[in-house]
Every structure is written in C-alpha cells, then in structure tokens.
Amino acid sequence: MTELSPPQARTVARRARAATWIVFALNGFAVGMWVVHIPVVERAAGISHPALGALLLVLGGAALAGMQVAGRLADRFGNHRIVPVAGILLGVALVLPGLAGNWWTLALALLGFGFFNGSLDVAMNAQAVVVERAYSRPIMAAFHAMWSIGGALASVAGAAVLDAGLPAVVSLGGTGLLCALVVAVAGRFLLATPAASAQESTVDERKSPPARLVWLLGLLALAMMLSEGVANDWSALYLRDGLGTSESTAALAYGSFAVAMTVGRFATDRVAAFAGPVAVMRYGSALAALGLTVASASPWVPLSLIGWAVFGLGLSGGVPQLFTAAGNLDTRASGALMARVVGVGYLGLLSGPAIIGGLAHFMPLNVTFVLPIVLCLLGVIFAPALKPR
Template identity: 70%
Template sequence: MTVLSPPRPRVARVATWIFFGLNGFAVGMWVVHIPSIERATAISHSTLGALLLVLGGAAFVGMQVAGPLADRLGHRRLVPAAGVLLGLALVGPGLAGSWWALGLSLLLVGFGNGALDVAMNSHAVVVERAYPRPIMAAFHAMWSIGGAIAAVVGAATLGAGVPAAVSLGCCGAFCVLASLVAGRFLIEAEPTPASADTDAAEPASTGAAPTRLVWLLGAVAFALMLAEGVANDWAALHLEDVLGTTTSTAAFGYGAFAVAMTVGRFATDRVAALVGPVAIVRYGSALAAVGLTAAALAPWVPLALVGWALFGLGLSGGVPQLFSAAGNLDTRASGALMAKVVGLGYVGLLAGPALIGGLTRWMPLNVAFAVPVVLCVFAVAFAPALTRADRSAG
C-alpha cells in the first residue's frame, strides 16, 4: 500500500495521460513519415524491414534498462528523461541521408520509445494505487488518441509539402518541452509504515512462484499483443485480398478495429471496477476470438467489419490489466517486473505480423488468422493468473 496526499494523484494522473499521449504521438509521427524517409534515403523495402527490426530490438533493450532504473532512480527522474530522449531522437530520421545514418537514428528512437513505454506504465501503476478503482486502461486509450492525432497532423504536413526533418523536428521539440513540464507533476510510491515493517519479514516476489507468475503474465501479454499486431498490419489487407474490396474500403477494416479498441479502453476501467481484472481478460479474450473468427469467415464486408470491431473491443482491456498486475506484484521492484511483461508483450506485437506473413506462403490469409484466435483462447484459459497475482501482491 502507499500513502499519497489527496490532490497529487489527480494531477499526476493528468501528467501520466500526457506522457501516454506523447508516446503515441511520437510513434505515430514516425510511422506516417516512413514512406518519405524511405525515398529520401534511397533504401529498398528489404533494407527498411531490417532497420525496423533494429528499432524493435533497441526498444526491447530500452524496456529492460528502464525497468530497474525506474525502481532505483524514481519515476520523477526517469519518465521525463525518457520522454526527452525520445523527442531528441525523433530529429534523426528526418535528417538521415543514408541507410546507416537512419539505422543509428532508429537505434535511439527505439531505445527512447522502449524506455518511455516501461517508465510511464510503471508510473501509471503508482498513480492507480492511489485510486479506489482501476484507471490503467484509460492511460492506454490516450496512447491511441496520440497516434490518431499524429495521423491527422502527419497527413496535413505531408500534404502541405513540409519536409520530414521539419515535421519530426517540431514534434521532437514539442515532446521535449511537454516532458519537462509534465514531469514536474509525477509522484513516487511511498510505503506505509506497516508495509515498511514487514518488508524484511516478507520477501514478496523473490521466490520461485512469483517469478513463474511474472513469466505467465508475460506469456498472456505476448498472446494478446501478437493478436493486436496482426490487426495492425493485416486487417486492411484481409478485406482487400480475401473479400476483394478496393483499397479505400479496405482501410475501414483497421479503422473498425482501432476505433473499437480506443472506445473499449475508455470503458474498461469502469467495467473492471465492477467485475474484476480476471473477467476483463477472460471474457474480453473470448470476445476477441469470436470477433476474429467472424471476420476471417465472413463472406460480406459489413460482417467482416463487425468482426474486426469485436476483435478490437475484446482486446482493448486485457493488456492494461496484465501490466497493472505485474507492477503491483512487488512495489519495490515494480519497474523491473513490468519490464519483463511489457517486453514479452512487445515481442508478440512485432512477431505477429511477420508470423502471419510467413504462413500466407502455405495457406490463405484468413486461415492463418487461426493462430491469433488460438492465442486468444490461451489468454482465456490463463486469465486466472491475475487472481494469483493479486494474492501475491496482497
């Protein structure tokens, strides 16, 4: 348990919203500029794919470094520092003129993004402990809002012919400034006297059982985020290749998924307060499995759109519950524990699109969707791990 002054958690909650929104905005601005940066550096699609793997690997390293640092240095130092690093790193891709310069830039972007991801999620758990109800899912919804704003801003700047160096430079400067301002309103976890007295007597999460529990939470996060990654890269292509729609109509596939996921994340906290995190993961994952199955088997576009929307709605609340559970296993090592779960989830997010792409060499795209459906069923089966996490934290 933690003791925090009443006004501070509300202010810290707003500051945490800002960091989640900034992270989504920064990542979104990089994504919308990928085609123009690819042309500016004169690299091939295969080279770009390799560089994106470099970015993903650097992000994973940043997550594992930031987790223990958050426990050691505190969130008020690490979260804004990671935000500043990501903002500064965003300038690099816009200035890159060769593949190696772009690769070095993406190393920094990936590391900063991974560090901020873990640091802000770890701080979100600290803020959530000060509230009488769950609030984690709304933070993740703000990430989605930031990405949507980036899509609009990026489309406007690209349409106006603004160079990528200028757009990304302004975005980076904004991230730096906002990180420095919002960082002043973050909070640290403070153990109550009772918990401090029992720290020495109860080594909360140093045993083998809690360690296995962390990896189990990470495995469920891997499954759900792999499914999310499949939707990000293959929803539109499914409508175009399997159902024969136009490119413009196919875009509604991902749109239905993304909108439903964002709305679901804003609603999840209220529902979780009533039914608990286990029900969110169990029934949400079941709904996601039904939705993706319906989309894969749908003979008509409207039914497929409904399926993708149900898929997004089902996935919307699960991952925030897993992150919150990991961060609460041991308040003294919240960042390090969360880094493991977030890192495994991120690996799934990266692996999903590539796995489906490989399977399409031997089977139709909609048949390959059986893999994320099975992983959603896996999440249904192991949702009770959240109950064990609550008992361990207690």
C-alpha cells in the same frame, strides 16, 4: 515528509493522473508521426523495402533493450524521474530519422529512437501503476486509450504536414520539441516513488513473485499484442485481397478495430472495477476470439467489419490489466517486472506480422488467423493469473 490531508492527496493524485494521460498521448503522437513519415524517410535514405524491414528490427531490438534498462533505473531512482528524462531524450531522438541520408545513419537514428521509446514505454506504465494505486480503483486502461488517441491525432497531423510538403526534419523535429517541452512540464506533477535502498536490494528472494507467474503474464501479453498486431498489419489487406473490396473500403477494417479498441479502453476501467481483472481478461479474450472468427469467416463485408470491431473491443482491456498485474506483483521491483512483461509482449507485436506473412505462403490469409484466435483462447484459460495478490 509532511503527510498530506485527504483533500490534498486527492488533488495530487488528480494532477498526476492528468500528467500521465498527457505523457501517454504524447508518446502515441510521437510514434504515430514516425510511422506516417516512414515512406519519406525510406526515400531520403535511398534504401529498399527489405532494407527498411531489417532496420525496423533494429528499432525493435533497441526498444527491448531500453525497456530492460529503464525498468531497473525506475526501481533504483523512481519512475517519476525516468519518465521526463526518457521523454525528453525521445523528443531529441525523433528528429534523427529526418536527418538520415543513408542506411547506416538511419540505423543509428532508429537505435536511439527505439531505445528511448522503449524506456519511456516502461517508465510511464510503471508510473501509471503508481497513480492507479493512489486512486484505489482501476484507471490503467484509460491511459492506454490516450496513447491511441495520440496516434490517431498524429495520423491527421502527419497527413497535413506531408500534404504541405514540409521536410521530414522539420515536422519530426517540431514534434520532438513539443514532446520534450510538454513531458518536461508534466514530469513535475508525477507521483514520487521511493528509490530502492541497499537494504531493499537484498530482500529475501522467497518474498519475490514466482518466476513462472511473471513469465505467464508475459506469455499472455505476447498473445494479446501479437493478436493486436494482426489487425494493425493484416486487416485491411484481408478485406482488399480476400473479399475483393476497394482500398478505401479495406481501410475501414483497421478503422473499425482501432475505434472499438479505443472506446473499449475508456470503458474497461469501470468494468474492471465492477467485475475484476480476471473477468476482463477471460470474457474479453473470448469476445476477441469470436470477433476474429467472424471477421475471417464471413464472406460479407459489413459482417466482417463488425467482426473486426468486436475483435478490437475484446482485446481492449487485456493488455492494461496485464501491465497492472505485473506492476503490482512486487512494489520493490515494479519497473523490472513491468519491463519483463512488456518486453515479452513487444516480441509478439514485432514477430506477429512476420509469422502471419510466412504462414500466408502456405495457406489463405484468413486461415492464418486461426493462430491469433488460439492465442486469444489462452487468455480465457489463463485469466486467473491476473488475480490480485
């Protein structure tokens, strides 16, 4: 292969960065469009809320499986090849829930959607690590901010198509087609990663990262993502039921959290370049614990909203730094390592709502928030695990 000159290498890296931004945004948009269509799909399938909850667990399980498969395939064939394949298949799978007419067809649809969404999640994060290496400075958090922006745009677009009365199969199908086409084009500009050779597959195990370090990163990802899930699922409910606000005011709790998290992710890369990933995790986790403490203890709505915003700001940098750390533990198995850490973290996102809901049967909702506060403090204690190696 011809070696690129420094200007050419910078141009290739910039194009790969833009392409990866687009993939993250489109993934956030696709997931967001599915989320806003959940009530419509539930009615069309003729299922109850408990049945929907069970099927969403099917989606989560399929996503976990997709992460593990994609991680190994990314190491074997290169994540630049897996990203467009997973993105195109996700676009195809997105239309399937709109076609479901009963519980079992919806289950099959969610199996496909979950599997390919999990596959794309791991593959695009692995590509983001490669692009970040090319830049030689932190840029991971901005990719995650683009995912959030994609989700926000989906909430607006979804509301518009639902208000217009478009059938779910049309709006989800159109979104899927858009995602498939754009990801296919963006995939041409991703940075190539070498496929694993037979020799590399037999590398001395003693050179592999310690298993306990991989699981520690996974535990921290679980802690951060479970805490994020608390805001996603319980912040508005707490303001409505705990502080007696209206539905519209209660919605500001999640809004303040989400906006602060997105802004924080755009700022995190500069902070990480200056202070390092350990500081981002340590002080961000401490800030998140403080914010949630204020949000859950304050009897005043404005102060509680500030607390939710501080909570989002504190959490904004942790997960991107964890994914970067996992992807750089061993470049020979970056995808598989990323899949483990992302998969364990995803368990937190899935289990968090159920855990908090179960605890809320025995204690006030704001008291259950002690759990995510303690989990954030784990980020303070174990932040040195992110030290570059």
